[in-house]
Amino acid sequence: MLTEALIESVREYLLSLQDGICAGLEEEDGTGRFSEDSWKRSEGGGGRSRVLTNGAVFEKGGVNFSDVSGASMPKAATTARPDLAGRRFRAMGVSLVLHPLNPFVPTTHANVRFFVAEKDGSEPIWWFGGGLDLTPYYPYEDDAIYWHRTCKKACEPLGGDTYDRFKGWCDRYFYLPHRDETRGIGGLFFDDLNESGFEDSFALMRSVGDHFLAAYLPIVRRRKDSPWGEGERAFQLYRRGRYVEFNLIYDRGTLFGLQSGGRAESILMSLPPMVRWEYGWVPQEGSPEEQLYERYLKPQDWLAGEKT
């Protein structure tokens, strides 16, 4: 049975996850510091937004905790699940997006979340969701393999084909149909996780949260001192445009947040600090930019060489 104490334990985990991730990112950055805004929502709940800007490594980074409740589920959440319509909800999670300055360091996003939808006289419906994904600007196979290997480790609490399922889900979710491109090289995405019971589902969600820094920081370390020039910067700003397109047109988390009267500044914290659109741009033949399009913006089995 879902008790208040269990719900509280999820909240406590999420708050400590936000603390741990911010501390790890500040250490990696060296000079940038997160500043915090606490906010309340008139309908219920609130959050703790943390933003770092103009760091040595991170041009902009946001690590957001929120715990909001409402009298009825917003449309973005009930289109796919009509059984939730009309239920009260509580949604809590940590969501982060990091936009590095150096174009050789990938952008990343991670999120873990817990939902409860209640109605008088019915059992509460609850589930976990989350994931992490990587959006490189320049193609490095080592980074892609390392990232996915760590994602696979994060799935161990559920075992079986969990990595394959969540990896495939991520490829399908972070996809821009109007560009026929994935947002990046993916990682994990899961939602509606409850079939293995509260304890195991919560363990998986914690494992995903706890593996984030282990998956990302080694890649940052490898790339953050690579010299870059105007051309790489221009390409990074151009590719950031795809990030904006995905988040504003397709991302259910963003649409859920805006439709449920969430705090726009916190939700749109995911948007890059500087972005460029250019009509009709195509990569030069044989360039690293072309390689990105050919291989890294299409789903790949990055662990094909490591099958056991």
Add this chain to the structure above:
Amino acid sequence: MLTEALIESVREYLLSLQDGICAGLEEEDGTGRFSEDSWKRSEGGGGRSRVLTNGAVFEKGGVNFSDVSGASMPKAATTARPDLAGRRFRAMGVSLVLHPLNPFVPTTHANVRFFVAEKDGSEPIWWFGGGLDLTPYYPYEDDAIYWHRTCKKACEPLGGDTYDRFKGWCDRYFYLPHRDETRGIGGLFFDDLNESGFEDSFALMRSVGDHFLAAYLPIVRRRKDSPWGEGERAFQLYRRGRYVEFNLIYDRGTLFGLQSGGRAESILMSLPPMVRWEYGWVPQEGSPEEQLYERYLKPQDWLAGEKT
């Protein structure tokens, strides 16, 4: 009765409108020239995209003609009008967005369009739509009054309360609920125009198209030589972020285009060349930026002093 000859006359008008507007903008810019891409769509139809970049006045401008047809109306068009579901359609129009370099020159958007939705054994359903709206970065009352006065003149073919209705519709349409801001100072917006018959509806649409340069160019001339600095540029890039948010989250034209398999590069031509997001930005008290928020990003009756 809607004959093929009438449909062809709309197409001819739209092509000549695109030519006239591009010529007028090139003359005003002085150095920038439009380059043209013609494209075809596998499902039917195509278009003629014209883009000007890095002009003396216009950092990026797109003036797009398209004439596309399809076997069934896309979802974005039938949510509000279920009577159209399952009909074949033909949609043609001219759509333009101009992003000036000088922050004192407003961004503008205009569009005129004609739709026909057909089904065997039924009369075709047809309608006109369109409008023009202005998005200033800095507040100039003279510009706002001149813009709306010209919009009112454009409504003369239908007379009566046409300006008031279309002006109000524009204020409601170009609105960002998550920011509680209008996109700019509005202008005209209309859709589903057919109740006065083909001839009068077409005349109104032509009048809107024909008044665009008359509404915009005098404002450009007044502002294009104003000296500007880094602060104004930063504010312009920041405000352009709202333009992106509106177009990707709310704009039915954009969503219709992307859902109907339109050409992404042409549809997203409306996005600014360079954009900035900044967490938690607020204008300084007493600044022109604050005045913009207080008066120009809320609906106003700009012609209140000119009532006859």
